[in-house]
Amino acid sequence: MKIKQILTILEEMAPLAYAEDFDNVGLLVGNQENEATGVLVCHDALESVIDEAITKNCNLVVCFHPILFSGIKKITGKNYVERSILKAIKNDIAIYAVHTALDNHKNGVNKIFCDALGIKNTKVLVPKSNFIQKLVTYTIPENVEKLRNALFDAGAGKIGNYEDCSFTSQGIGTYMGNENSNPEIGERFEFVEAQEIKIEVTFEKYLQSKILKALFSNHVYEEVAYEIYDLQNSHQNIGLGMMGELEKPMDELEFLAFVKDKMQCGGIRHSALLGKKIQKVAVLGGSGSFAIKNAIQANVDVFLTADLKYHDFYQVENQLVLADIGHFESERYTKNYIVDFLKEKITNFAPDLSQDRIVLSEENTNPVKYL
Numbered sequence: 001m002k003i004k005q006i007l008t009i010l011e012e013m014a015p016l017a018y019a020e021d022f023d024n025v026g027l028l029v030g031n032q033e034n035e036a037t038g039v040l041v042c043h044d045a046l047e048s049v050i051d052e053a054i055t056k057n058c059n060l061v062v063c064f065h066p067i068l069f070s071g072i073k074k075i076t077g078k079n080y081v082e083r084s085i086l087k088a089i090k091n092d093i094a095i096y097a098v099h100t101a102l103d104n105h106k107n108g109v110n111k112i113f114c115d116a117l118g119i120k121n122t123k124v125l126v127p128k129s130n131f132i133q134k135l136v137t138y139t140i141p142e143n144v145e146k147l148r149n150a151l152f153d154a155g156a157g158k159i160g161n162y163e164d165c166s167f168t169s170q171g172i173g174t175y176m177g178n179e180n181s182n183p184e185i186g187e188r189f190e191f192v193e194a195q196e197i198k199i200e201v202t203f204e205k206y207l208q209s210k211i212l213k214a215l216f217s218n219h220v221y222e223e224v225a226y227e228i229y230d231l232q233n234s235h236q237n238i239g240l241g242m243m244g245e246l247e248k249p250m251d252e253l254e255f256l257a258f259v260k261d262k263m264q265c266g267g268i269r270h271s272a273l274l275g276k277k278i279q280k281v282a283v284l285g286g287s288g289s290f291a292i293k294n295a296i297q298a299n300v301d302v303f304l305t306a307d308l309k310y311h312d313f314y315q316v317e318n319q320l321v322l323a324d325i326g327h328f329e330s331e332r333y334t335k336n337y338i339v340d341f342l343k344e345k346i347t348n349f350a351p352d353l354s355q356d357r358i359v360l361s362e363e364n365t366n367p368v369k370y371l
Contacts, residue, residue, distance in 0.1 A: 001346075003060050003094050004032035006039060009345045010062065013338070014101035014108060017206030018128075018238060023100045024066045029085055030094025036060055041338045042361035043328065045095050046080060049363050050087045056359055059093050062342075064109075064334050066097035102334065103240055104128060109285040110242035112333050113304075116262055117281070118247060125241030125282050126294050127234035133205045137226040138173055138196045139219060140185070147218045148199055154214035156201040160236055167200045173225075184220050202231065204238075241284035241291050241305075243298050249277035252302075252321060259304060263329045266370030270323040271313045278302050278321070285330040296320060306330045328366035335360060 007027060019025045038058035042049045045063040053061050067084050077083045088095055102108040106124065114122050135156065139147055148166055151157065157165040173196035177183045186192035203211050208228065216224055250258065255278040260268055281302050282295040288305030289312045295303035296319050303320055306327040316322045343355045 001036050002032065003030070003034050003036045006036055006060060006342070006346070007032055007096060009342060010096060010098065012345070013341050014098045014105055015206070016101050017204070018104040019099065019101040020104075024068055024070070025097050025099050025101045028066060028068045028095045028097055029088045030060070030092070032094065034059060034092065034094070036357075038357040038359060039342060040359045040361055041335045041342070042363060042365065043331065043335055044365035045084055045088075045097075046363070046365050047083045047087055049361055049365065050084055050091070050093060052361060052363055053093055054091050058357070058359055059091075061088070061093060061095045062338060063095060063097050064099060064102070064331060064338075066099055067095060068097075098338070100240075102338075103285065104238050106237045108337075109331055109334050110240070110283055112337050113283045113285050113330060114242050114244055114281075116333055117259065117283075119242075119244040119281050119283070120247060122242050122244035124236060124239040125243050125284060125298065126291050127236050127239040129232070129234045130230065131205055131235045131238060132202055132231040132233050133208060134200060134202045134229045134231055135211060135215070135226060136198065136200050136229070137215060137219070137224065138171075138198050139221065141195060141197055143218075143220045144168065144197045144199065147215070148201075150214040150218040151199070151201050151211060154203075154210045155207040156203040156211050156214075158204075159202065165201070169198045171196055171198060182222050184222065204235070205230070241282060241288065241294065243280065243282040243295070243300055246279050246281060249279040252276070252278055255302065256321075256323060259323070259325060263325055263332055265325045265329045266368070268323050268325050269308065269313075271316050271321055272318060273321060274318060276301065283330070285334070286327055292316065292322065295322075304330065326366075326368060328368065 016026050039060045040053040040058035041062045044065045045061050045067040075082050077086050152164045159165045172193055174193050176191045177188045181188050185194050252273045256268055278301045280300045282300040284291050284305040287307035289308055292315045304323050304325055306324055308324040339358055339360045342358045
């Protein structure tokens with residue numbers, strides 16, 4: 001099995017189009033054409049993790065955080081990033097990062113966070129915007145079913161828990177072909193008025209080329225009339241953070257102690273307690289200060305995230321409890337999820353690479369220590 005086949009599975013788990021524009025996800029180091037000897041899944045691809053991959057004969061390291069966040073001009077081994085890259089290249093080890101591609105997925109980092117705490121009835125806290133487009137096209141009634149089904153097969157028409165969503169309406173289309181035309185209905189130089197069906201479907205914008213290929217391949221007209229619009233709608237199933245409810249309300253201190261135990265936190269920094277029960281909870285793995293206002297607007301009882309600054313705690317103004325549980329801790333179970341996903345998919349997709357070659361890293365890459 002080649003590494004590129006595993007990358008296809010990883011992109012099914014966390015589509016690269018879901019990543020933030022500033023992020024560096026996907027294959028960062030290595031040759032995807034190499035045969036895979038094993039996969040080591042970690043949180044951060046540090047030098048010690050590359051050593052572990054060498055020891056365990058894994059030539060693909062799948063990490064949550066990218067080891068490369070920005071461009072580098074020299075690779076001399078002067079810092080931890082360059083040392084990891086040098087060692088990976090020297091030992092022909094590929095490095096692949098998922099980061100915000102998995103952050104934004106409805107079953108990704110924040111769903112894992114919620115599941116660890118038993119939070120139910122979840123939905124996205126900060127839905128992704130500028131991600132949905134709409135296709136409008138026109139065809140004859142005899143072509144509608146074939147064309148619409150082809151668009152659905154290409155990924156159009158998915159809205160929340162529903163698929164094959166579209167809208168059709170009838171009207172009159174007009175055209176007249178020139179000497180180079182080959183009209184489906186009528187003749188060259190003939191003014192044609194024909195019954196036509198207008199088809200409207202929405203889709204995630206990264207699918208646009210696939211949608212257009214399906215449109216042109218299945219449309220009966222020589223020249224296909226179509227329009228694509230960017231929609232202002234937020235995508236309710238893609239975005240950062242998540243919120244939901246505990247099965248039973250808990251006292252504030254009881255809840256924070258529960259979180260500390262479940263997420264194995266060295267400590268929790270939090271705002272003033274409000275003397276009320278906790279039931280509605282928002283979470284955002286990693287740095288989440290930007291979503292404090294979203295949590296307040298969602299009327300949650302507590303917002304769990306990380307990397308909060310001193311003045312961030314003032315923002316809540318006694319409207320909720322704000323808690324910093326630690327960056328690594330908030331994403332703790334992500335690598336376990338990746339391992340489980342790969343094992344399940346590879347069993348069906350590539351039986352020549354056994355499940356025991358998908359390895360969970362034993363290295364603790366959390367740089368933060370506690371007294």
